[in-house]
Amino acid sequence: MNHTDNHLNRREFLNRSSKLVFAASTLSMTGRNSDAQAKGKKKLKVALVGTGVRGTSTWGKSLVAAYPNELEMVGLCDINPKRVEYARSYIGVNAPTFAAKDFDKMIAQTGPDAVIITTPDCFHAKYAVRAMELGCDAISEKALATEAEQCQALLDTELKSGKKIITTFNVRHMNSAEEIKKILMSGELGRIISAEFYEYLDIYHGASYFRRWHGKARFSGTLLVHKASHHFDQMNWSLDAEPVEVNAYGKVAFYGKNHSFRARNCRSCPFKEKCEFYWDITKSKRDMDLYVKCEDADGYLRDGCVWDNEIDTYDSMTVEVKYNNGVLLSYTLNAFLPYEGQRIAFNGEKGRLDVRLYNRQPWKVEYNAEFRLTKNFRSTKTWQLKPGSGGHGGADEKLKDMLFRPNQPDPLGKMAGSRAGVMSSIIGIAAGKSIETGERVKIADLVDFPRVWQW
Numbered sequence: 001m002n003h004t005d006n007h008l009n010r011r012e013f014l015n016r017s018s019k020l021v022f023a024a025s026t027l028s029m030t031g032r033n034s035d036a037q038a039k040g041k042k043k044l045k046v047a048l049v050g051t052g053v054r055g056t057s058t059w060g061k062s063l064v065a066a067y068p069n070e071l072e073m074v075g076l077c078d079i080n081p082k083r084v085e086y087a088r089s090y091i092g093v094n095a096p097t098f099a100a101k102d103f104d105k106m107i108a109q110t111g112p113d114a115v116i117i118t119t120p121d122c123f124h125a126k127y128a129v130r131a132m133e134l135g136c137d138a139i140s141e142k143a144l145a146t147e148a149e150q151c152q153a154l155l156d157t158e159l160k161s162g163k164k165i166i167t168t169f170n171v172r173h174m175n176s177a178e179e180i181k182k183i184l185m186s187g188e189l190g191r192i193i194s195a196e197f198y199e200y201l202d203i204y205h206g207a208s209y210f211r212r213w214h215g216k217a218r219f220s221g222t223l224l225v226h227k228a229s230h231h232f233d234q235m236n237w238s239l240d241a242e243p244v245e246v247n248a249y250g251k252v253a254f255y256g257k258n259h260s261f262r263a264r265n266c267r268s269c270p271f272k273e274k275c276e277f278y279w280d281i282t283k284s285k286r287d288m289d290l291y292v293k294c295e296d297a298d299g300y301l302r303d304g305c306v307w308d309n310e311i312d313t314y315d316s317m318t319v320e321v322k323y324n325n326g327v328l329l330s331y332t333l334n335a336f337l338p339y340e341g342q343r344i345a346f347n348g349e350k351g352r353l354d355v356r357l358y359n360r361q362p363w364k365v366e367y368n369a370e371f372r373l374t375k376n377f378r379s380t381k382t383w384q385l386k387p388g389s390g391g392h393g394g395a396d397e398k399l400k401d402m403l404f405r406p407n408q409p410d411p412l413g414k415m416a417g418s419r420a421g422v423m424s425s426i427i428g429i430a431a432g433k434s435i436e437t438g439e440r441v442k443i444a445d446l447v448d449f450p451r452v453w454q455w
């Protein structure tokens with residue numbers, strides 16, 4: 001890959017992205033909707049595949065409640081026939097339900113303009129590709145893909161079909177992420193030379209990934225893809241850069257085999273009294289309705305054992321990324337810590353930006369994010385931010401407004417398409433390959449980006 005050309009493509013991408021989002025929305029998403037509303041025509045028709053917790057909440061119940069004039073949920077699809085029926089009543093719609101094998105039938109019968117994809121990560125690309133082949137736009141949760149071949153199929157199908165992929169990177173809409181982006185865009189730090197991103201997942205949130213499908217690499221692509229795709233996208237976007245080379249280490253050092261006893265799941269566990277990670281799912285009505293009452297249909301255990309011998313998703317990992325603008329990123333993720341948060345930093349030729357996010361810790365903190373901007377040979381200043389209200393600090397609502405409310409300005413370029421979706425997933429995929437082979441991995445050896453315009 002020619003890095004200079006690639007960089008130009010990226011610049012072109014950013015210059016054009018907000019216009020394209022607007023253009024895309026005028027055709028099939030937000031704007032068409034506003035035109036339709038203005039002319040008293042029909043609402044945007046959306047179908048949902050993957051009716052689990054994210055699908056039924058953010059992209060289900062709260063979506064249809066917030067946009068009654070803008071969109072209509074026309075179909076629901078899931079591999080679990082009981083869960084998809086529960087989803088219909090929980091979301092509160094009359095949309096017909098479909099089995100996963102009848103995805104094509106759902107599209108044919110309900111004619112959606114866009115399909116929202118909230119299945120486990122390994123199936124996102126399959127449904128996005130098929131949705132586009134059948135004439136729909138695809139709105140996919142992160143991670144957009146878990147394998148390099150999926151990335152290629154997504155890019156190629158988008159180009160061939162003329163349909164669009166939107167990757168729902170809600171992190172870009174968080175107050176702290178917006179603040180970082182504004183500082184970097186201001187040029188106050190000068191040219192950025194290197195960056196640091198340290199993700200701390202605690203023994204509650206971190207462990208939750210190892211109780212279910214995320215703990216198996218074949219479903220999640222490991223946390224390097226499932227979780228870190230948020231962080232890699234944030235860094236790609238903040239730095240206005242694309243990755244060229246990745247080196248990584250990772251291991252399952254805490255969960256999985258690293259324990260003296262284990263069971264199938266918490267409910268059936270003979271070690272309830274002595275396991276510090278015992279979690280009683282029966283205390284949550286929502287989890288009982290969504291998962292436990294549907295268990296016999298597909299065997300999906302939401303309270304699986306964190307000590308399962310088959311866990312192969314790394315719980316400790318470190319990644320180095322070289323970007324096409326020369327920036328070197330140092331990244332770590334640990335999923336078994338006593339507190340939760342992040343430490344992010346940018347080292348520029350004129351100074352350094354330090355950001356500390358406090359999500360959950362045993363000491364009291366009045367704010368969510370602390371910023372420190374230090375200029376070379378000059379003073380330093382600090383300030384704090386509080387999170388907005390709503391899902392993920394209000395980020396979920398801001399993202400949905402941008403998607404479904406007409407004429408939203410996007411000066412920071414927060415809308416993300418297929419290229420951004422692929423660029424974040426591919427860092428995690430490359431990191432996985434680097435861990436397996438012990439070699440540095442070049443992004444250009446994994447994906448061939450079409451030379452024509454891609455948003």
Ligand SMILES: NC(=O)c1ccc[n+]([C@@H]2O[C@H](COP(=O)([O-])OP(=O)(O)OC[C@H]3O[C@@H](n4cnc5c(N)ncnc54)[C@H](O)[C@@H]3O)[C@@H](O)[C@H]2O)c1
Nearest residue numbers: 050051052053054055078079080100118119120121141142
């Ligand atoms: N952006 C965010 O902040 C955020 C937060 C949570 C989850 N997510 C994403 O949402 C997605 C779903 O996560 P979740 O926590 O809701 O998981 P979940 O396990 O609650 O739901 C997954 C659903 O997909 C269904 N499913 C499994 N295989 C399928 C298949 N082949 N075809 C159709 N349906 C299938 C399951 O039956 C289940 O209903 C993931 O991609 C995850 O990364 C994003």
